[in-house]
Amino acid sequence: MTDWKETKAWLVANGFAARDEALWTEALTHGSLGEGRDYQRLEFLGDRVLGLAIAEWLFENQNSASEGTLAQRLNALVSKGACAKVARSIGVPDHLRLGRQAREDGGAQSSNILGDVMESLLGAQLREDGFESARALVRKLWNEAVEGDAGRAKHPKSALQEWAAGNRRKPPEYALIDRSGPDHAARFTVRVSVKNVGDAQATANSKQEAETAAAKAFMEQYG
Structure with missing residues (x-):
């Protein structure tokens, strides 16, 4: 874990407001540290910020896309894996505040934790600088994710569901x-x-990622 001066410099370099030390410390703190305040409340807020910001962005950029296509891309872009990828790209693991056991267990590289913290940072940005800044x-x-292929291909679970129906099989379980x-x-x-x-x-x-990976594996083997 780094001290606040280093963390603040890192946050500012990545576009975060980072004025209120207590707020941003909370956004980077995992419950395993046992300090009473952790990132979960800010994660709740940031999840909604991200969903609205991405939905609006897709609505503007894909003006001929159907609701189903927009929803597919939205789900991919706000997924835990997508959030974790962004978190890794800006160096979040180096600034996470984790308990000793959680760190030794690999918590700093956990996609679940990184995804949650990425959302909590967006929640902190909203609290300190408003929605326009967070957006x-x-x-x-x-x-990069929006301009790339994330969510453009059919989701493995949807593909498997359609494959089963098309082959007159019962739905996958x-x-x-x-x-x-x-x-x-x-x-x-x-x-x-x-x-x-x-x-x-x-x-x-x-569980969600495991279901997706299992559906992909099934299609590779039987589809």
Whole structure:
């Protein structure tokens, strides 16, 4: 963990307001530190900031896209994995405030934690500088993702659902078959099966990501 002076310099360099030390310290603090205040409330706020900012951006940029297409891209761009990717790109892991055990367990590289903290930082930006500033920051940090392919291809779970229907099979069934590790570094293993066809499984940092990976694995094997 770095001191506030270094953290403030890093935040400002990445476009954050970073004036209120207590606010930004809270945004970077994981519950494992046991200080009573952590990033969860700001994450709740930042999640809504990100969703609205991205939705408005897509609405402007893709004026002929259907609601379904916009929703598909939105879901991909605000996903935990997308947020974690942005967090890594600006160096969030070096400034996370984690308890010793959480850090030793790899919490600083956890996609779940990094995704949450990225949202909490947006929440802090809203609190300190307002929505216009937070929206501008989203457009800066998410520009590569929005201009790229994120969410343009059909989501693996949707693709599998359509494949099953098209082949006159029952809908795919997902089952959580294992959960391991501490809460801040949990691993989920999910199996997806289609009756009279087969099954596939995958492990990831969240149940949703594991389901997506399992659907992708199924399509690669049977599709």
